[in-house]
Amino acid sequence: MPYETRGLDGADSAPDGPIAPANNELADPQSLKEWAAAYARSVVAPSAGADAEFILFRLGEERFAANLDELDEVANVVGGIAVAHASSLVIGLTNLRGEVLPLLDTGALLDAGSSVSIGASNRTLVVRDRRGRRSGLPVDAVIGVANLDPTTFNLYPGRRGHGLIGRLGIAEHDDAALTLVDLSPLRRDTLDQF
Template sequence: MAQDTAEANRSRPDGLPLREADNIDEMYLTFALGSEEYGVNIVGVTEIVGMQRIMSVPDVPNYIKGVINLRGKVIPLMDVRLRFGMPERAYDERTVVIVMDVGEAPIGLIVDGVSEVLEIPPSQVDRHTQFGRAASRPVIAGIGRIGDRVAVLLDTAVLVSESDVSLPAEMAAA
């Protein structure tokens, strides 16, 4: 009974409560990169925070901007624009960090701005194999159709590989 109450009191990243009818596996947090819309499954999303002071870390890929200290937790930050080879853009008041748990590690995804949480049923998702040659582990989980809009749905486990977020031991202990 207590677990049922806890489940009923959980909320989505946008702060709205989950309803019993909500299928969390079909819920995506959508965000903007330039004029394109992307989405990640909300299962791994823990929170959305504004930009903070970033401490740079040497010897990491250029799209790993560094780390932040979020309430005592060191969180590496990935600029998703740079990860996708898009031009770098100055951070502004709309730029946010989507904090996620991917595997056992937290990571922050820097995006141009969040849009909304959408329910996208499997019948509205075109899988990545329909879009050209399939990579061994494609970052695109599918293309979600939402009315006349589309959102590129990302596989966060591929987006954030362990080599991207592994920090030197002395940094992680800081």
């Protein structure tokens, strides 16, 4: 029986055709390598090999890349208020040009060793969910925008993170590690759970 795989959106995104022989026999290494490469392309990029624009940001000492198409905007948020009895993933609320914006703990969502304190030098990645509600992901700094080929990232065996966003893979960029981040669950889900 072939293995069952699910893509980021829960749909079966494995390449067509069997990936391993039936009866629990092992597939040859070359077949598995080809299947893994095809699966990675289907998960990471709709058009394999095509460069896409990514925003590069820093949390603590770690550098991350998120697809620019998944963001509404990058905002300068300098303050906010704490919310009693909210989820530990919500660090507070802020007013962004008249809109109340929940600020999520980006470090906790990415299992990063650092937590962000809101200040004048920080930036906030603003994401809109499928119901049109926006939330903010404060980061220590925005490094810039780069055209990257998503297929060059070495994918993690499993999606790592807190559920609303997560780490997909890692690559070397500008002589340092760069972690690919998936924001699509935050865009797809709603913030009702907070």
